[in-house]
Amino acid sequence: MTVNSMRGGLVWLWLTAFVIALDQATKAVVLHTLTPYVPHPVIPGIFNWTLAFNTGAAFSFLAEHPQWSRWLFSIIAIAVSAVLVRWLAQTPRRDWHTALPLALVIGGALGNLIDRLRVGQVTDFIQVYIGAWPFPAFNVADSAISIGAVLLVIFGLFVRDKATK
Numbered sequence: 001m002t003v004n005s006m007r008g009g010l011v012w013l014w015l016t017a018f019v020i021a022l023d024q025a026t027k028a029v030v031l032h033t034l035t036p037y038v039p040h041p042v043i044p045g046i047f048n049w050t051l052a053f054n055t056g057a058a059f060s061f062l063a064e065h066p067q068w069s070r071w072l073f074s075i076i077a078i079a080v081s082a083v084l085v086r087w088l089a090q091t092p093r094r095d096w097h098t099a100l101p102l103a104l105v106i107g108g109a110l111g112n113l114i115d116r117l118r119v120g121q122v123t124d125f126i127q128v129y130i131g132a133w134p135f136p137a138f139n140v141a142d143s144a145i146s147i148g149a150v151l152l153v154i155f156g157l158f159v160r161d162k163a164t165k
Contacts, residue, residue, distance in 0.1 A: 004017050009091030009099035019107025021142040024114060039127065050127040052137040055120065077113040081106050097155040104148030107135040111141030 034040060034051035041048050055069060088102045117124045124137035 007089050008093055009095065009102070011093055012096075012099040012103040013085075013106075015100065015103035016107040016110070017139065019104060019144045023108070023111035023144070026125070026140050027115070027123040029155075031033040031123060034125065045132075046129055048134075048159045050137050052124045052127075053121045054124055054137075069088040070116050073126075074113055074116045077109045077116070081109045081113075084109075091134070097159050101143075101148040101155065104144040104151070108141040108144035108146075108148065110156055111144070123127060128144035129160075 030049065030051050034049055036051045036053070039048040083103050084106050088106070091098045091102065112122045122141075124138065124139045124142070126139060127137045127141070128135050129147060135151070155165045
């Protein structure tokens with residue numbers, strides 16, 4: 001299938017592949033260079049590299065049940081990604097206000113899915129502080145999901161793309 005023959009917004013799957021590759025590459029680097037749960041300050045009191053592992057979902061939701069939450073969150077990631085790929089396929093190629101956020105969310109979901117299926121947990125390593133409070137560690141995939149979700153809301157509420165008319 002050539003890029004020109006790709007249906008609708010599926011051409012944006014290049015961004016999904018980039019997110020997955022960047023996510024997996026950064027996780028491989030931190031797994032080989034950082035000691036788990038030892039903060040490495042980048043900007044003291046604001047930003048650290050901190051290798052952590054999460055068997056649950058966001059903010060370690062259901063992490064105390066790793067036996068079944070691994071499979072629950074894997075199934076959810078597959079189902080959500082399938083729905084979003086279908087939505088992307090139905091999105092006009094030029095409607096980047098929809099395609100870009102969808103591609104980011106799909107890439108993030110699949111990046112974390114790879115971790116869950118491969119090792120049963122998600123590797124996190126970015127830690128920021130809000131005042132003196134450390135925000136839970138996250139990764140490139142989590143960032144892509146969050147940015148994509150926020151963009152979907154913003155573009156859905158405030159932007160009317162000509163490609164959708």
